Amino acid sequence: MTYSAADIPVWAAILIAFFLLAGAFLALLGAVGFLRLPTFYERIHAPTLSTSWGTGGIMTASILFFSISGGRLVAHELLIGIFITVTTPVTFMLLARAALHRDRVENHPDIPRRDGVTPGDDTTVN
Template sequence: MELVLDIISWIFLVTGCFFCLTGAVGLLRFPDFFSRIHAASITDTLGAGLILIGLMFQSGGWGLVMPKLVLILLFSLLASTTASHAIAKAALKSGLKPEVSSADEPSEGESSSKL
């Protein structure tokens, strides 16, 4: 039983880490602000969320740790999505347009300076 829990937990943890990593890569490599913020919010939601779920399996039973982790998960989901929303809205308001057309060559220098 313990082994099964351990395996499940590690699967979650590893996938969580993977998403964190992809988020980080995306943050560096994506062309403009809005796609970057998409990458960043993946780290927050999927990455952190999966890691937290993985940790729940590690916490060993229904002690005090489990509900705390659930609460953290809930709050981080609430807070990080709202934060991403606020950042994106602020960017849009201050006049940053998403680069949608594929015809335009995304200029690396410009977008990195906006960050």
């Protein structure tokens, strides 16, 4: 049975709205974390987690809406979820490694060197 967008059952509309709002809230949370956290390393953590889960919520809402309104399973959005799940951690790791390399080259005082010694630290490694 197919439905138009206006004829979706109330239970389905509530479920779709829940996933849509939860996904949007998580994406907003990542954006706020990106703006508010003090260091680059903390800043890239919040959007990485929230965009994955936020996209998952919005993707679930989309799957439910188009599956119910079309009367058949519509799962094209799963490809988007798979690509985001694969690419987000890789991007996070590449950005963090690039920033770590840059900070080590510039001898940033808070970043440990490869030998474990923090520049400016008076303690020695035994």
